[in-house]
Amino acid sequence: FENCRVSSSAGVDRLKLPPRGWNSYDSFCWTISEDDFLTSAKVVAKYLKSHGYEYVVVDYLWYRRLVPGAYVESLGFDVIDQWGRMVPAPDRWPSAKSGKGFTEVAKEVHSLGLKFGIHVMRGLSRQAFDANTPILDITTGRAYKESGREWRAQDIGIKERSCAWMPHGFMSVNTSLPAGRAFLSSLYHQYAEWGVDFIKHDCVFGADFNLEEITYVSRVLKKLNRPILYSLSPGTSVTPTMAKELKGLANMYRVTADDWDSWGDVASHFDVARDFAKAEMVPGEGLLGNSWPDLDMLPLGWLTDQGVNRGPHRQCNLTLDEQRTQMTLWSMARSPLMFGGDVRKIDMTTYKLITNPTLLEINDYSSNNMEFPYVTGKILGPTMSHLTRQSRISMLNRGSDHHHARGVGLTSCKDSNANGWSVESLDQYHEQICWREEGEQLNQEPLCLYKRICSNDHVLYGQDSRQLFTSDDGVKSCLDASPRHKITSREWKKQPSFSTCKGDANQVYIYCLFSSSPHIDCQTIFYGYCCNGLRA
Template structure:
């Protein structure tokens, strides 16, 4: 133990040297493209939730090494709460069950990770993973744990002793922003003040420890999307940039992400989630088409990232043997997606060049799933295709002279008619769609001022979304030394429920539920419920720094339609996919001549090739490519065109 402590102190001293000064040798190595391709691997969450053990993890890793590593799957990632004791009363947002060291840092639960005993952390697991030819990743949360704050642990300095500044030792309560807790794990973690030297020292000590363990990837959660904490992302990126070996930096989750928001972080990281959690429902799969299109159009695929490239991440592939969201159970059920839906998901993920992280228990992977995730054409597209973009020139009509339909979805309405609901979303405050909030004199309560959304009202005669401003009526815990300036900021209360305040970030992060925003919960001193109305008509949330916008969504509607993506291969081949989002088998048509419209300077007259899933040869007939696509299915063509 003494030897380990001396080694750790030595490592921290070396890490501080890396962090403070970068030699010319380090500069040259930092320019190496360490993440030039979308990462590929396996993550434990979809199959095991938080309860995975060392034995189960290594069993999966061994099979991945044997069966998936030859196909480019090289990362194995332990998802969240690896530090939580698996005992009665413990669950995803419980308090007091975590294992922390004397510096307030999370360490693996020795009951589930026995090799971590004696201060080893994940070192032995990482060594085993590396011996299998794989790379090791872990999930981490924002900031500091509530448990560390309650214990008021001291902050570790790079000298191996407690951090001192201004003549005193600094502790967890000095750096914690207790009113900025993770919105969906409020008992778990909160932000740290990165303006303080002690706050930065704490984050530095975390990632120094992960590097010492041999970690190759960190999935940093509750810092992006509507949980955005740009200051922490920026500082962690700076710390990781000084580690003189490849290290992948991943962000999660991605609820409410826009291209503008992606541009805030893409240069700081290597992969970032662009939706909430994706589970095995068709609604979750279909919800990825719009955001993946928007990011491709904004040229975010493979943009410059941390010491390499960055990739919009569409979340794990929830195939095979799974658990349920937030469960205390391990894998116990089979994926609900049918074969066509799984092919659609894998094809879209490949064409959008998303990182491919398999989510099922690999010990029980079935032949059909294995065939999909190792399909050589899809893996070639995912890593080596270019010019990847949605292809708008498709139709479901034989009359190709009719107007092409970009979103052909025939909206199937219920008998209740065209009722619309408000959908509150968060977006970057510099975006035009964030502007539209105004104050009104009309109010049911004379003591409260009403503010309403009046920007870009798409629906005529639709009542505006309105809330009432109320002064903050809470005081901070006297033990919390961090004091934000909340002058000019307010709670926003519902018209008829003055005890309920508007939340910025939702507590559920499921992709298909993202439209259902604008929730109210009991008022509390929480930055997620604190807002500031600016003179330019923007409404800023203090938790994320993002601005509120409102959309009007038609209720009782099931979206369908057809979509298409296109890309080019390394040898000039054209990849073209048709997707059927309808509830019935649908013919899809495209003109061969239209393929050239998305490739500047290239004129295409005729094509021939194969359809991947059926294996059938394809020859254009009268300048047209056509196929009947199954319900929720897809067709993928590999074309050689003249």
Template structure:
């Protein structure tokens, strides 16, 4: 069955959460009340790719109605308002502007009443959630790290939800500026939000008041941004997870963004969440689509799919499907163009649209037939990983003279791979009160420079949202007293970011990683059927094949000798039982999907 989302939805934007090419569940399964949360990957619609931050209540509910009518029966049930639903849409307001948000007396974000008129009178999203629930759907919102800069500047008091009044401890009332960590602002929205100090009772009280309010509005899904990937904030994730466990209302917890995420990093948060991004923003370019294949393979091999999560399971998230009517990244306007992906590229990104099946287990493997060989150049990239990763212990100090030292990635010290990647320690002379204050706070931490006299320091969390197109040895910006520029070198050879607690690592990647080759993936359904998908990531048509005997990898403990079935996109049958090879010509950037019964 083929579904063209852009033609099915002529008036409104549409795209889906994209979760490792997982099969849709039956309507009965998706509607039942599961004993555990996220027992299958959640699916639905999110406003970001179509409206950026400017979506209105009317536009949101219109899209929810379309989802309810068109795809709810196939298991798509979540509709999510993405970021800045609290920002006033007035001249001067944009993605990283300051001072245009609507906050309550406790410094909490509340919907902009002009764009969300039903929120007036302190109702928040209650009426919107009620309307979504009446459609048989579930309602979600986007949240940011910690607390807003606007609330900190306004010195709002913090709500103690146990008393209904201002939070007091140690004989005083606590305010936003007491808990906001200005040295840990969100790297890609520096004027917007900063971390909350969860070591303080007041910091915990603020986060508790946020998520209890969301539950009171009827929220079913929360996408928490600027807390994962390069922006990892494990303290906030951990405490929010604890709060969500205590709520009477079940809320799925999703983490974002996914810049530089590795399976080792994901293992630290998978038990605290239900979803976590493993890629940067996915837009409607073939490069973004192709880059996901290796990522999906790595997380499947690491057994992260359907692992234990927050009161249920957790799932790696490859971001949204940019289909239908879209806007542009950072835009201040709603949908104005169609997806640039052609139909073949769209179904390659989203091959599984049949209902009545969900995966029981899957193995990913490369096809055994490659008619052409594509040469790929390698580049060296500075990334972040879990400090438990043994490869993270790859740094050493190189003394140049008594006053000057470098920290170098030791793999290249012998020069076999060209010049080693080295950073210079910055020798800072304490001259101001600010430097005295931060020098004390960051004892043992370093600024690292690209050269001896450079004025730009290495950033741990570059100010970026789209990274699949970026290849660089490092990201540098003007030196400031900010946690994302502070590093600690340990004697075990690790270089630790003060911003996220992650470790720096140098790795080689292919300059066009994921953009060449053929792939074949297999999965099984509830009734024992086997799904075989071929993907051609090359610019030319090619034959892709799989041995029937290899399909047994989807059925542990069983053998496969013969298969019958059909290819979904073309509707063609295999014709007769096949016992050796399944092969087909697959067009450029296209896919083929077989549903097989095998013995």
């Protein structure tokens, strides 16, 4: 189980929350053009900005010419300036001509009330290294000189430390050399001059961890006269121990490999989210603010394929339940939410999912998030099979009738007591999660938990997490549980698992509503993934 508390959203600085926006990679790979990007930005501004999606990010290879022979691993098709720095390819970004870079694109994005981001690679390009370009000294505006000579790309590039996933593309620079630091300074000052608000720095984390370059780039960004959000990638082989070395250096960092639209990719994120929550790194101390473990983009809607020279051409392969699971996990993990689908063709189902007010509220303001791994059911005392559903609900909410209570224990999913749980969709908006005790007649209704997503008008968000769930016609009950304390059989006899909310230390983690009607006005963060694919 994942669980969280939600506190008031009043007066919260957006900069202190998990970043949210749109990234071009999942829908365009590297081939996006200026026209496609700005059209997408206008859609984000019109339909997603009000939901906190404020960044629009051009992903990798924006400097590569889209001509025959150019692809992800090709060499010699990139556009660089006289100082060996990448600049937008003018065949795809016509406003970049005459040395303007991304200045005009950033101005257009800012006019929409959005923030502009770009993807960059580690260190120095192989193309600049082979050309042995000079290094710009930003203090003089001329070639960098030291010890009586002019320094060039081959003096600072480290060929044996090339990017693991793009070995023919980029390499590290020697940050112990003043010339190496001068090159990095010239890069990031140029991005700031263009008006960039977000930098996704790739091939410096995970299996490509380069703490020296991250540290120096962070130092450069910190000294700029305008804030730039600093994101790190990739996330292969990342652990909380590694991430703790980033304290104060970055604002978000990938903690998994690339996530695409397969259930295997989504499922691999559960353990990672658990580990970083357990390490109390959500959030952590970041560059001029917080830092957030990043579960990668949301590959939903209209997509392309990895590593191809082709734009969006297919629908997401995840089922709707799998998409809901992904969005729920990302929200509860408080991961940055970067939508990757083609926003120009976004369908209503995808739109409602990524703008779900409950999930976005959890993503923004929840705290104390952690995992409850398993759930099973038990009977405490005599059977209730002869009672009506309403009678059972009444018993659950009377503190005196503990011997007629339902119990839920946190144990192994292999336990035979896990049998009896079921989940059913009643219609497009309502679901029920039920448990039928052993021996109960099939014509007798089991006790069920109903959930419904609805408007914020019926929900009170307060500092006290016990106020999360309110309803005009529902009966409020709490699930007694704790991730740190396993309930003993003696405790079960004294107190049922479902009981009237009372603020006990072991009741502050999961809250749910019982009602005789599935159409209660409530919002729920009760979410589970257990045994035979049960999702609640």
